[in-house]
Amino acid sequence: MSAVDEKKQRRVVWGALLVALLAVNYYWFKSPITIGFDPNDEKCLPDMHLSLLVKQHPTNVERGDLLFWEPSGALAYIKQAYVLKRVSGVPGDRLQVTDEEVLVNGEVVAMGLPLVDVTKVSTKAFERDEVIPAGKFFMTGTHPLSNDSRYWGYLDVGSVVGKGYKIF
Template sequence: MGYVKQAYVMKVAAGIPGDRLQIKDQTITINGEIVAIGMPLVDTSKVPLKSFERDEVIPAGHVFMMGTHPMSNDSRYWGYLSLNDVVGRGYKIL
């Protein structure tokens, strides 16, 4: 998972293998549906936003993970997560 080694995180699988992912002008869409707007963690003085733009199909064996908070560090920044790295499923406790 990107630059983080041996970390556990809880995210939503916003995109699964075969879904179309588009990132353009800081708008993230999966199969044409907007899942997030903005990339607030990008330091544009060091990394141009254009470098994050893409229009591609999520490859087999990978998922695009999104946090529920706008400032979440998620697949917008570290890319796809291999399904081999998924260790479980989270449930809401009521």
């Protein structure tokens, strides 16, 4: 093998090694996919034990999708890296929250405000009848005692890290 061929082969090997190291770094430290689980005894999504979290800002979000984001504001007490909830309302939907039920476009998505006593705020402060604004999502859990948008308001589209998918 000539010196030129050896040099070329060495460059290819080093290039391949560099690409491999970059790929390992990307997937190891900034993996676009994460496995999620809820360690709490009472889960906001009790029928979900394990989920796949895809870190890609979604372009198309529909009612029923699962979204995740980093906890902040009223959810800053959460120790996990992400919060996962179901999209119950999208921009343009009519939202009605009363002490007895939560409706989106006339369909019941949650039952009332069972955590209102914990908040130490009057029920009236949470009641509303409005259209969900652009760039916002109304998020709920399926557990009756889920701490969700009924209490802390809309999720801003800019806060969304990605979509979640139920594994089991």
